[in-house]
Amino acid sequence: MISKEIITEEFKSLQDSICEAVQDCDGIAEFKEDRWAREEGGGGISRIIENGDLIEKGGVNFSSVWGSVPEHSRHSFGNKAGQFYAAGVSIVLHPQNPFVPIIHMNVRYFEMDDGTWWFGGGIDLSPHYIDKGEAALFHEKLRKVCMDHHPDYYHKFKAWADDYFFVKHRNETRGIGGIFFDRLSGPGTKENIFDFTLDLGKNFAPIYIDLANKKRGYHFTDEQRQWQLLRRGRYVEFNLVLDRGTKFGLETNGRIESILMSLPPTASWKYNFTPKEGSPEWCTQQLLKKNIDWINA
């Protein structure tokens, strides 16, 4: 059976190849790397890019951590006690241009000393302005990755993303969703599920670069920039109030600057802001809903 060492090495290579591709695409900014160790076991490699031509702030983090499951966070480990091992790659990219979406990807592997293991992961898109054609293309590409591995994956994991990336207190989705899965250990072999997870990871860079290149040069106004900052505010709300990865990081005494690399360079809050009916901002807000079939919308 495939070992945690191999999975970890593949995740590390994934970080390398994604950083190379994203940096290349940005054209002017370079990733800065920090290697960090976790007192209780393991550590990570954080790579951050700031003030680029495409990316205003983004991070591509790798980590592999291990130790005892903290008493107060057993729920994050399938309600198990004992020793755990976790490895993963996490990405959030905040673009300069409001017409380029925020993107997030995560792939992760867990195992416990009782022999149980699972994979998790996902890619989701948070456009400041929703473009139905772009959304259809994005979901079509995720569907293809899924279909290459299991006929049920896209349908199931698309619904899971809708549920997961939902800002409950705002009663709106974070963006147009994507796919999300957790505690996946079947059907199929461990190799099958790892192949799927890694395949998703390898699809991240081409999917993002393609959509970023289409709109990175679009002209935008101050008002459109303001709207981008407000949407980033919602992104902050999701990540700090609801995101399980962030909670997991804080609970397991992860490196705070790496966990919070997901936060935007700047965000705004305006009391009770309501876009004008019929405006592009209003249209976007109308589409922040679960269960939209983007491919056929």
Place this chain on the structure above:
Amino acid sequence: MISKEIITEEFKSLQDSICEAVQDCDGIAEFKEDRWAREEGGGGISRIIENGDLIEKGGVNFSSVWGSVPEHSRHSFGNKAGQFYAAGVSIVLHPQNPFVPIIHMNVRYFEMDDGTWWFGGGIDLSPHYIDKGEAALFHEKLRKVCMDHHPDYYHKFKAWADDYFFVKHRNETRGIGGIFFDRLSGPGTKENIFDFTLDLGKNFAPIYIDLANKKRGYHFTDEQRQWQLLRRGRYVEFNLVLDRGTKFGLETNGRIESILMSLPPTASWKYNFTPKEGSPEWCTQQLLKKNIDWINA
């Protein structure tokens, strides 16, 4: 014994007098009011001020809500089930000028249908730049309010504020603290404790106006503005990750725009930002610690 109706009316008057004083002090912006009802019982009056001469964004909220304790949030009600009544005034003011501190005040009253009741409250200051003289004066004024009511209050509630307004994941305090108390129902009569709580509320406006007027005209650079936005980022982290009032609001299906009025107009995050040793920003960071005796520092 003093009734919830009287307490509620006094809290409502407190909101009025504070709004009048703050608006007067700002000089150009006016509070806008929204009255809202809560489906499960009660409602509130939110008053928001934006783009003023002194205040960039701030809110002075009154609410009185009642109903059944939600199953999942009994911990917010002293682990009790049954019917509750809660009334309070909450304030957060984000100033334009980085040399003027962010201030927060809250006074609140709870009662349960089993006859138990308690008061809570506090005022705390989050300067973007800590000024020891200002901190001493601020704490001295809070100490005076406390000493007028009970010899143990300042000492006890100052330590409570240090513990409460602590950003655990950053290992730093939110600012220079102040006083904080919760579930206060003795010693003394209900009238005594209400008098103290209301007295604290009435001291808010003179305390804030005095310190705001001292520095609102200070010249500041772009770098100082950037530092203000980073400190506001920490404020967002505290409020969304740790603040009990925010959690209580989200759990009890409060009005989201009123709960999140505490968030700043704009905030920033920069990866691993470390101020230059010896700089004013660095000096402030060194003082974000618990248990500083500001009055005698």
